Amino acid sequence: MKQLTLFLTAILMGTLLPAQSQQGISNQAIIRDSEDLPIIDAPIGIRISIIQGAIDGEVVYIETHAPVSNENGLITFEIGAGEAITGKFYGINWMYGPYFLKTEADPGGGDDYTISGITQLLSVPYAYHASSLTLSSTNGAKYGVGVDNDGNLFTYMVEESPCPPVTDVDGNTYETAWINEQCWMAENLKTTKYSDGTAIAYPGTSNTSWENNTTGAYAWYNNDISNKDLYGALYNWYAVNNAKGLCPEGWRVPSNEDWDALENFIPGLDHLKGNKLKSCRQVNSLLGGDCDTELHPRWNAHGTHYGTDEYGFSGLPGGRRITNGAFQQIGGYGWWQTSTETSGSIYGKWLFNGAGGLGQQPQVPKNLGMSVRCIKD
Numbered sequence: 001m002k003q004l005t006l007f008l009t010a011i012l013m014g015t016l017l018p019a020q021s022q023q024g025i026s027n028q029a030i031i032r033d034s035e036d037l038p039i040i041d042a043p044i045g046i047r048i049s050i051i052q053g054a055i056d057g058e059v060v061y062i063e064t065h066a067p068v069s070n071e072n073g074l075i076t077f078e079i080g081a082g083e084a085i086t087g088k089f090y091g092i093n094w095m096y097g098p099y100f101l102k103t104e105a106d107p108g109g110g111d112d113y114t115i116s117g118i119t120q121l122l123s124v125p126y127a128y129h130a131s132s133l134t135l136s137s138t139n140g141a142k143y144g145v146g147v148d149n150d151g152n153l154f155t156y157m158v159e160e161s162p163c164p165p166v167t168d169v170d171g172n173t174y175e176t177a178w179i180n181e182q183c184w185m186a187e188n189l190k191t192t193k194y195s196d197g198t199a200i201a202y203p204g205t206s207n208t209s210w211e212n213n214t215t216g217a218y219a220w221y222n223n224d225i226s227n228k229d230l231y232g233a234l235y236n237w238y239a240v241n242n243a244k245g246l247c248p249e250g251w252r253v254p255s256n257e258d259w260d261a262l263e264n265f266i267p268g269l270d271h272l273k274g275n276k277l278k279s280c281r282q283v284n285s286l287l288g289g290d291c292d293t294e295l296h297p298r299w300n301a302h303g304t305h306y307g308t309d310e311y312g313f314s315g316l317p318g319g320r321r322i323t324n325g326a327f328q329q330i331g332g333y334g335w336w337q338t339s340t341e342t343s344g345s346i347y348g349k350w351l352f353n354g355a356g357g358l359g360q361q362p363q364v365p366k367n368l369g370m371s372v373r374c375i376k377d
Contacts, residue, residue, distance in 0.1 A: 038073020207325025
């Protein structure tokens with residue numbers, strides 16, 4: 001049998017096709033035998049792997065092809081349109097590169113592959129980053145322009161964010177996100193003290209104490225402190241509204257209007273904007289890689305909706321503690337407090353693993369425990 005000695009560098013052409021299932025990268029190569037002659041009119045077994053992060057990084061996608069070479073030994077196939085072995089091509093989040101293309105071939109047309117090389121994908125088929133265009137905001141921050149999964153333009157930081165990590169009075173440090181000229185916490189609050197150092201009430205397993213609290217209280221989901229670093233704390237509105245301050249100095253609990261401004265900033269259809277705010281950590285995430293996980297913190301699986309975290313908000317489903325003290329919906333819902341009252345109750349915001357939007361819930365009881373994100377004044 002002739003042995004494969006050379007698999008010429010592929011001609012990669014990023015092509016965005018109309019239907020998501022048809023997205024792919026056009027690819028051509030010439031296969032030669034040990035005498036440097038083209039292998040003509042023969043089926044060639046091809047295996048393509050896409051590797052994230054480094055040459056020896058995580059393989060996020062594998063597919064196979066069986067093209068037939070022409071009279072010149074040329075084969076043509078489309079990466080993304082082969083038989084998927086691992087992962088989903090359309091689920092690759094190209095924003096989290098670099099990515100490397102590993103090509104293996106069997107000149108006999110089977111699956112006895114010979115590694116022919118690995119090359120970095122210096123441009124990707126659905127280029128998130130338009131590197132030729134850089135914008136500057138009024139405060140001097142630098143932005144690039146990208147395109148999300150729905151074809152909408154968005155901006156992203158290309159230099160140091162004007163929102164450095166922030167530390168609360170308990171010593172917990174939080175990552176932040178710069179969205180719509182506003183600094184948001186990119187993690188749920190988990191302080192056990194108000195900003196003046198006073199302890200926040202912790203009813204613990206006493207459902208009666210939780211139900212009757214009107215001065216401010218917090219809980220760990222299921223009264224399990226291991227959920228602190230996973231999902232943060234659940235606070236009632238009385239803690240949010242406490243004059244001693246719940247957020248770190250210089251930060252505050254966002255109003256309903258702040259949340260609406262965040263939602264309005266995100267381009268695209270309203271019923272899909274929430275997916276762009278969710279953490280990509282999800283059971284069976286279509287993005288694959290580290291996003292596909294069963295380890296908490298993460299979202300429950302869903303066949304259609306999954307987080308892409310395109311703005312660094314990293315929303316997670318911390319559930320809630322309802323008025324009678326019971327815990328609900330971890331993994332399925334993320335509920336967040338607002339500082340806005342309405343008719344003796346409050347507005348709440350939510351994300352749901354089974355829907356793609358950012359939801360609003362009016363008339364939330366004030367003693368219902370929800371997560372908190374702070375924004376900078």
